Amino acid sequence: MTERIGFIGLGIMGQGMAHNLLKAGFELTVWNRTASKMESLVAAGAKAAQTPAKVAAQSDIVIICVSDTADVEAVILGEHGVLAGAQSGSLVIDCSTISPAATQQLAATLAAKGVAMLDAPVSGGSEGAAKGTLSIMVGGEASEVARAMPVFQAMGRTITHVGSIGAGQTVKLVNQILVVNNALGVCEALMFAQAGGVDLAKALQAVQAGAAGSWMLTNRGPQIIARDWRPGFTIDLQQKDLRLVLEAADKLGTPLPSTSLIFQLYRTLQAQGLGSEGNHALIKALEHLAGFEVGG
Numbered sequence: 001m002t003e004r005i006g007f008i009g010l011g012i013m014g015q016g017m018a019h020n021l022l023k024a025g026f027e028l029t030v031w032n033r034t035a036s037k038m039e040s041l042v043a044a045g046a047k048a049a050q051t052p053a054k055v056a057a058q059s060d061i062v063i064i065c066v067s068d069t070a071d072v073e074a075v076i077l078g079e080h081g082v083l084a085g086a087q088s089g090s091l092v093i094d095c096s097t098i099s100p101a102a103t104q105q106l107a108a109t110l111a112a113k114g115v116a117m118l119d120a121p122v123s124g125g126s127e128g129a130a131k132g133t134l135s136i137m138v139g140g141e142a143s144e145v146a147r148a149m150p151v152f153q154a155m156g157r158t159i160t161h162v163g164s165i166g167a168g169q170t171v172k173l174v175n176q177i178l179v180v181n182n183a184l185g186v187c188e189a190l191m192f193a194q195a196g197g198v199d200l201a202k203a204l205q206a207v208q209a210g211a212a213g214s215w216m217l218t219n220r221g222p223q224i225i226a227r228d229w230r231p232g233f234t235i236d237l238q239q240k241d242l243r244l245v246l247e248a249a250d251k252l253g254t255p256l257p258s259t260s261l262i263f264q265l266y267r268t269l270q271a272q273g274l275g276s277e278g279n280h281a282l283i284k285a286l287e288h289l290a291g292f293e294v295g296g
């Protein structure tokens, strides 16, 4: 029997992911807080439900992709939440990026009602969501991961079962530590190149194929030089993920001096109203310190 799928949270990521489930032939029921975002999915063959509870009542697997920890808690534990409608034996998959510790608590609450949970945060941005090429980091029981695999394969390309419940979120936060530290390195290097009077595009060309090369340097370096701040990933979302990193690191007792500094640098940009710019606009924080600008 093919599993009936429910999808909650049709934002930038959820839209593409839900459309890909329909394309793969799954029977789909959707819910979004802002009802108008359900329209294109209903037009493509999905059923719209009035509450998360009703999605859960009509689904064997419920996927959630909302913003932050409190939002996942609201759609699962709220008055008309998933928990109120879910049947024993069903599975909840949370694709949002949220707290690993809160994930474990939610899984325990769902388990008490016979409902399994996987945490499955994604990376690959809106483009990966639309094309079905996301990287998906999965935490939970192996049998549930196997059950969910056809669903993951409809939405992503690289699916990695990284450990028990919460491990997917931990690995997603590992990803974010690497992303922002890499971004700061790229930004410092471009500040130095500018001050040193070299051609920035040539400097990038010279170093990117060697040991200093990275996705951030190749993709966002040219954008910084062109002073193009359109987001692949916004500062506000980046900052949300860094807050999750620092909260988890605090619980673990792990010092993250560099990531803490970057959190504060992004905070200066949010304070200036730049939260909707791309995370590579981090260089503006260094420019404010240095008193000169890069590229242009």
Ligand code: NAP
Pocket (backbone or CB within 6 Å): 009, 010, 011, 012, 013, 014, 032, 033, 034, 037, 065, 066, 067, 068, 070, 071, 072, 074, 075, 095, 096, 097, 098, 122, 123, 124, 125, 126, 232, 233, 237
């Ligand atoms: P988004 O476009 O801002 O969409 C957020 C979605 O969550 C919307 O459907 C929103 O409903 C819903 N939502 C938020 N709070 C809610 C609440 N309290 N109750 C019910 N629904 C709520 O965000 P996104 O870019 O799709 O990101 C979703 C998740 O994926 C986040 O955890 C993000 O960190 C993660 N992620 C994003 C990217 C990316 O590049 N964008 C990449 C990897 C991972 P409304 O439509 O009513 O506002």
